[in-house]
Amino acid sequence: MxxxxxxxxxxxxxxxxxxxxxxxxxxxxxxxxxxxxxxxxxxxxxxxxxGPGATGVRLKELVILRTSARLECRYCVAAHTAVALDVGLGLDEVHALRDDDDLDAAFADPRERALLAWIDAVATGRGPVPAGVTAAMRERFDDHEIVELTNCIGVTMLLNRFCTALDLPVGASVAERLTSEGFDIR
Amino acid sequence: MSVREAIEAGTLPDRVWIYSNYHCNLECAYCLTESSPRSRRRSLDAVSMIAVAHEAAELGFREIGVTGGEPFLRRDLAATIAAMAAILPVTVLTNATQFSGDRIAMTDPLVGLPVRLQISLDAPDPEPNDELRGPDNFAKVVDAVPRLVERGLRVRIATTVEPGRLSETDHRRLCELHRTWGIDDDDHLVRPVLREGRADATGMGARFERDQLPPELAVAEHGAFWSAFGPTIRGDVADTHLLITRTILPLATPASALLRLVEGRPQGADANIGIR
Incomplete structure (x- = not known):
């Protein structure tokens, strides 16, 4: 409730x-x-x-699911586990983004690894993002992509705290589906 | 189109309603706000009420209506109304039960100001009136009204009835009564019970659609609404189906939103069901 x-x-x-x-x-x-x-x-x-924006739905879902997992938002992790699977992320990738499995093993692409490091630093860090993380991000993304993806991290964080604080319920159909596919509804 | 232009064009009504509070000494059978002595007060503070009047005038509105609950249960009501009446004419809806004996002096600050008291009287006889409005209500109203008129206050009588249930005889007798007090027929309203609040629980009143209600802006402690019949209460929970915005000040926020809603209505949708 x-x-x-x-x-x-x-x-x-x-x-x-x-x-x-x-x-x-x-x-x-x-x-x-x-x-x-x-x-x-x-x-x-x-x-x-x-939404997909200029950076595309795959990168956006990486951002949303990873950020939600790091902020431990039960509602957003459940909802976007389903979305991530629907847009074509692999089971191993989804489990890794949720911290069920090793992230490095699931993501080999240097561009996506740079983004995942950026997400973790922005979503859970305090103060400036570490220089190495920033440099890797700048090397692989254009300015407009960095803005779009970083905004996506921030907005996801807003929703993570909103949904967690208000204890928004995971929909029954989502919960049933994820359970049948072997995911925990945490 | 600005709010002012919409008012001047008649697209928006020129009155803003303020719910001063929700508690009441009565517990009328058809009350759309379920008001009673036990109700949550939901009072809008005097500073906000006066600010609404100021901003309403700046936006182009021409009149303020104050309702509740029973507004005169608030000790600061008369002074607040007087301050508002210095800005725009004010109509206050009241059950007139707070004016017995010397207590009528609470209306002193309103004498000579553009203030009108709209007083409920639902039947020309005590029994049917009091059945709806509570014991001794008829006697208190017929005691208070002539004394208010005598003091120079403008009084209007409002008769709220089940649609089509006021007989011609009772209507005529009500008119004879208010004429004896010097209140002419233009200041006697007959309006239907609407199925909201307690009326919904008791199965009274007419069902209605949003577009049957004049789009008057109404503000309460918990938001701004479409029509004076918007900020209703059901089961002690505030209704939201006619909610426009939670923001009431600046008044331009709900007024502009109301205008957007009105402009989005289909042509000819502004029929009303005899509500003033």
Whole structure:
């Protein structure tokens, strides 16, 4: 049970009623609907931040799942384990991003390894990112890609803390699917 | 189109409603806010109420309505209304039960100001009125109204009834009553019970759609709403289906959002169901 009342379709505020036209918009939108003027600007921003963008869906899902695992967000890890599998990440990669398996063994591409080091440093570090991590990132990514991916890390962190603090529930269908595929719902 | 232009064009109504508080000494059968002596107060502080009036005037609104709950349960109400009336004309909805004997002096700050008291009276006889509104309500209203009028306050009578249930005889007798107090027919409203709040629990009133309600901006402690009938309570939980924004100040935030919603309505959707 979530910490706050998740607004259902019958009680949807006017500015965000359209979100419910195709059914349950999910717990993040249903919680944000408590503050419609925030919800109506936050959701497009979240969509632009977490969507494929110029860097592509694979790198974005690396960012989202890895960041969520490092911040131990139960809701986001479950939701994006399913998304990551749907967009083509391998089982070994998903397990590694979740810290179930060794990351280095699952990711050999130097560009992706640079990104994963960047994610860990940005999401869990304090103060400046270590020079070696920054140099590797700059060597393999353009400026606009660094901005997009770093924004994605930050927005994921926001959602991780939002979902964890409000104890948003993992959907039953997601939980059932992940359990059947051998994942823990932590 | 700006909010001011929308008001001048008649696209937006020119009145802003303020819910001053939700608690009430009465427990009316059809109350859409489930108000009672036990209700959470949800009071909007005086500074915010006056700020709403200031910003409403700046945006182009022309009138303030104050409702509750029973507003006059607040000790600071008269002074707050007086401050607001220096900015815009104010209509205050009240059950008039707080004005017995010398207590009517609480209205002194309102004499001579552009303030109108809208007082509920649902039937021309005590029994049917008090059945809906509580014991001795009829007697308290017929005691208070002529004394308020005598003091120079403008009074309006509001009769809330099940749709189609006010007989011609009762309507005529109510009119005869208010005319004896010097209140003319233009200041007598007859309006339907709406199925919200306690009326929903008791199966009273007319069901309605959003677009049947005039898009008046209404602000309460917990947000800004479409229509004075938006900030309802059900099972002690605030309804959100007519919520516009949680932000009430600056008032331009909900006013602009309301305008966007109104502009998005289909043509001809602004029929109302006799609510003022």
């Amino acid at each position: 979530a910490l706050v009342d998740l607004i259902d379709a019958e009680r949807a505020p006017l500015l965000v009623a359209h979100l419910y036209e195709n059914g349950d918009p999910g717990p993040i939108a249903s919680a944000l609907a408590q503050v419609p003027e925030l919800c109506e600007v936050a959701l497009p921003f979240l969509g632009a931040s977490l």
